[in-house]
Amino acid sequence: MMHDNGQVLNVPQGQFELGRLPKRPKELLRAFDAADEYLLAHLAASAPAQTARLLVLNDSFGALAVALAAWRPCALSDSYLSQQATRLNLTANGLAETQVALISSLAPLTGHFDWVLIKVPKTLALLEDQLLRLRPHLSETSQVVVAGMVKALPANVWKLLERLLGPTTTSLAQKKARLIFVRPDGAKVLPPSPYPVYYTLENTAYRLANHANVFSRDSLDIGTRFFLQHLPAAADALDIVDLGCGNGVVGLLAAERNPAARLHFIDESFMAVASAEENFRRAFGGGRAATFQVGDGLTAMASASADMILCNPPFHQQNTIGDHIAMAMFKESRRVLRKNGQLWVIGNRHLGYHVPLKRLFGKVSAVAGNAKFVIVKAVV
Template sequence: MKPELTLHGRTLTLQRYPVRQNETLQAWDAADEYLINTLEASTQPLDPARPIVILNDSFGALSCWFAPHGNVTCVTDSFIAKQATLANLQDNQLPAVNVIDALADLPANPQLVLIKLPKNNRLLTWQLHQLCQALPADCTVIAAAKAKDIHTSTLKLFEKHLGETKTSLAVKKARLIFCQPNPALAKPLPQPLQWTVPEHGISLLNHANVFSGESLDIGARLLLEHIPVRTDLHDIVDLGCGNGVIGIKAAKLNPQANVLCVDESFMAVASCLHNAQANLDNPAQLRAVANNCLDDMPAHSADLVLCNPPFHQQNTITDHIAWQMFCDAKQTLRPKGQLVVIGNRHLGYGDKLKRLFGNVTVIAQNNKFVIYQSDK
């Protein structure tokens, strides 16, 4: 796949992150192109003194395109998207962009907001509330997505939480949403959802973009019953931690161990840290960081890795993240360390683990999920 985006006499070299050999997917899509073409055709000049805000830029295509136009702030809940944006800006020798996480305050008095629709409507609703509080009435707001992902309910969310809304015609199966901010609709930000897992004595707070943030997913429920308990466990990693429920339970069961929770979502990390404070007698037992799997983790530094891998990146279904998680876990584990993985039966993680570790054991399963263990 050629990584060049060429439009309006400009060419950008754009890579997905992490960079893989023989990449088959682009770092931009038709919705990015539609946004760029629409703004380039506009007769309204951009004011270099007023910010441009870009939300949910998957790999930095929009940030790179608009970086020369003025003061750009990229808002993302994805560590991977942040790293991709920074790398693509550098590779194209473009001006710096202010990259902030989705919980940070927006810049004052923006002139233009571009939104790539997130998969999660809870995150979209939260962001529309945030925008309505921050945007002046003369700000231009344009959202973009695949046409099949823009529903009547999507438009109603914009109407309800931000302002008058209309849509474009579809081009290359992408569509735009135009919204006029109405500051009179401003309301307090939605509070994070909170619920309990009474059988494990855990209460959980979930920011808007946390995976399975409305209830405990059935995979995690099964894994909670099969977390190893051993006095020789000193360092445990919860890889893809979400709200931290697995890492918190591991910490409770193994009070002698240090637990590191890792997720690529900044909202997940914030939720996990809050939940550690709320549920652990010694919250310092657990750390949480945003990262791309276990990048830059010291080799031979963990005795146990617990993992519930995602099988999508942004809107793309893929197994390369799971494979990277397994490879990173093997490098991070000490000799005789264990990787415990839960996955849907149809994903076939057992074959991957057997190929990588040379061994795999099924330690539990139900009609939908399988828990595997591989020893280093």
């Protein structure tokens, strides 16, 4: 089965049909970039032994894992969508899902790795967290290759690699992509991990845990702060969803305002859902019903199963800006809400979310706004 609008990756390891997630009818973006191609060409020239143990980090949609499936690599990611895309792309190319061991960002690594291939993530804190977890699984003979598009490789990437792993050398740029080679230094003493980061939520007693890849990790961001000031209390809301929950602060305060409600926390980041669960359990102990799910938006939720959905949609996917994830969230919300159910959305004013919401729901009203943000309520 090939993707409806997949693209073909042509590399020394073979030709592979690849697609992105979430799926869009007229996908214009590729499921791989020039850094993937450069990394795979380098690997082909280096010819790792067939018995070599390979680890891939932050493979956007599985391009590296699929091309290297013959080595049965481990692939570590904080993204559910990345893992799901890897599964679909393996199947689309006639490969067994079992040829790649998918590992979530908080799962422990085991054993020694001969080759480690790292795509630089958007959040450098995530890279720092990953390098600290990785270091005990490297020896001085391990080959560590870091790849990224030049524009996504700030100087801090080199500093992190040299501080935590060892000396680096850099390739020439090729098609605006670059490789960094790291020589692990066994004598380096690792600092303790600074993650998760904790802070006390302003004007409350809630202590919030934030794993490395959580948005606005060190303090409350201004959009969420505005959203929290206007969260609804609705006596008839029995099931409330914090969609794209991050550290779960929105759902946490919604639970406080709606004491009879069950809360459902959903995000595609393993670290976000783990942070949300820790924060909710610390706040309420076992006294409140809640579910925590790593997944693709609301796709796993039953139709007509929620009374209220609270959402601060992401407008980035890795380094791509766009509203496609927000639009998918709005459509799914329409399906998941019960009759008279409400979707509350906060967004930057310029994103104009009220327009697509009006098209989908009909009943849309502005709840609050300031110079930068607007909160919109859509009713089924």
